Amino acid sequence: MNISVDRKLVGQSAYEQLRNDIMQGKLQPGQKLKLNLLRSEYGVSVNTLRETLMRLVSDGFVEVEGQKGFKVKPVSVADLEELVELRITLETLGLRKSFQNKNDNIDWKAKLISAHYRLSCMEKLMMEDETAHVQEWERADRDFHMAIVSNCGSKQLMRYHASILELSMRYQLLALSKRPFRGEAAAGEHRELLDALLSDDVEGAVAILADHINKGTEIPNM
Secondary structure: OOHHHHHHHHHHHHHHHHHHHHHOOOOOOOOEEOHHHHHHHHOOOHHHHHHHHHHHHHHOOEEEEOOOEEEEOOOOHHHHHHHHHHHHHHHHHHHHHHHHOOOOHHHHHHHHHHHHHHHHHHHHHHHHOHHHHHHHHHHHHHHHHHHHHOOOOOHHHHHHHHHHHHHHHHHHHHHOOOOOOOOHHHHHHHHHHHHHHHOOOHHHHHHHHHHHHHHHOOOOOO
């Protein structure tokens, strides 16, 4: 295998593992990230780790501490409130624009149905055993909400929305350690949202979506 390609694959694997461990709280908010310890745990070189951590800094999951150190980005109520506000703004705007884009309306709705079906399957599995399926559920939930804005016709909106969505999903995953998975309540909200989207009920969909985002990111005693 080409050395440069192999290095990229190793770096991508390390990125995904570190990101998932930060998202799920295995690497705690505010925790110092010591390169020597991480190198042993994730099986990559210090240079690859440094590059990976800088990528996570850019994505908002890690902070630079001093000149050389890194730490997991802390969480706070203020940060969560800002993320929720930004996510509602971007996602409802993307929803409205997706409705307005009539050219690909049928394909968009088919994509919504497919994404929702996968999400509903993962929600059922989460209700049976959330510890075993959290990573797949998070991906399915993220894909469904990205599908909502996917017909908006704006690459910039979709890019910023995807970034904010990931950061807000971190709070949802951290909430699982403080309260049970929202289960049927979340699944019901997703069904209502899909029904409104398929029925061309724009205002109803916007209201359901905003309420769903607010409820999904509530973390007791953070």
